[in-house]
Amino acid sequence: MRPFLKLAITVWTVLGLSASALAQEALEVTDIRYQGSVGTVVWIELAEHLGYLAPLKAKWVGNTISGPQDVQAVVSNDIDIGGAFNGALVKLIVKKAPVKAVLGYYGVDDTTWSGYYVKNDSPIKTARDLLGKKVAMNTLGAHHDFIVREYLERNKITDEEAKQVTFVITPPVTGEQALRQNQVEVTTLGGILRDKALERGGIRPLFTDRDLFGNFTAGSYVLRNKFIEQNPKASKHLVSALARSIEWARNTPPAQVRSTFESIIKARGRAESADAIQYWKSTGIPSVGGVVLDKDLQVWIDWLVKEDIIKAGQVKPSDLYTNALNSYATGAKVAAK
Incomplete structure (x- = not known):
């Protein structure tokens, strides 16, 4: 039986290597x-x-x-x-x-969504209150940019008025800090970063992307x-x-x-x-x-x-x-x- 087992192991090993090689060859990169x-x-x-x-x-x-x-x-x-x-x-x-x-x-x-947060004592309560204020987000021309613009438009803020809102590019991991240190009046927080910030307290949502689009x-x-x-x-x-x-x-x-x-x-x-x-x-x-x-x-x-x-x-x-x-x-x- 030993020679047979050795032969079987050798055959299966070769077949396994061949299958792996064929899989590699089957894909172009x-x-x-x-x-x-x-x-x-x-x-x-x-x-x-x-x-x-x-x-x-x-x-x-x-x-x-x-x-x-x-x-x-x-x-x-x-x-x-x-x-x-x-x-x-x-x-x-x-x-x-x-x-x-x-x-x-x-x-x-x-359970997974992004909110646009202000400090609890912030006077910002409506879209119009954002005029002249700074909003932190990860990048321009993307998700958070569009959501803020949609929020402004749905609340009857004209294009000319919307120019008074300043979007500030901020790495997501420092968005909470930027808000608490008054570098911005509104910050974008989602998922894990949002939950950690809420645990620390002192902030409230102005609106969320789920509010707007489900x-x-x-x-x-x-x-x-x-x-x-x-x-x-x-x-x-x-x-x-x-x-x-x-x-x-x-x-x-x-x-x-x-x-x-x-x-x-x-x-x-x-x-x-x-x-x-x-x-x-x-x-x-x-x-x-x-x-x-x-x-x-x-x-x-x-x-x-x-x-x-x-x-x-x-x-x-x-x-x-x-x-x-x-x-x-x-x-x-x-x-x-």
Whole structure:
């Protein structure tokens, strides 16, 4: 029996190595370049940790706090996948940025949303009170920028009056500090940063993005059109792996997700704190597998038309995204409706 067992082990080892080699050959690329975020875990990192990404490997090239910058890095071929607020994506793609939205990666649900906070003793109680004031946000032309503008418009603030509101670019992790030190009168806080700030007390919400739009997928990952054309198998594998990681996080107890995130942050060794992870509650993504829906983009197309940034009929949602790479697409559309 011993010679037989040795032969069997040898055969299975060879077959295993051959299968691995074939898997590597089946995909057109091996590394996927991406930008991360300090103190948090992005979906490609979770997908790699869970084993969904293999045989692809995630290659970290740095961190960013800006969605538009992340997508610009995709356009310039500095990274392979990046994400931004859907309104910013509409503007970029209308301007002929050679990218396609392939997966929703963040959004607003019952427990994950962003608020616009003032101090308890602040005289700011209405949209009109914002005139002449400073509002902190992570970047211009993205999610938080659009939400504030929508809030002003819904409250009958004219375009000319809205120019009196100053938007101040502030890293999310220092947004609370900027408010408490009176550097700004309003700050944007979401998720874990919001909950930590609320624990410390002394602040109250003026309004939230969920107040304005309810639950929605707010931002999408994009790939370069050329990348998809040249690497169809790798593109499909990548997007499906990210979608699987989103579904894992949507259906796994939050405590287990938090523990997993903490272990990923510790293992990557970037000299950062994982303290904020204890406040993670949900993905914020309402659609199954992050599938992109027409409505996720149509609301911002309508807004940009209303603001005369693009022309009516210039673009439709299907011009901006594809679900062809997402293995959850068929069932997720039905579930999201």
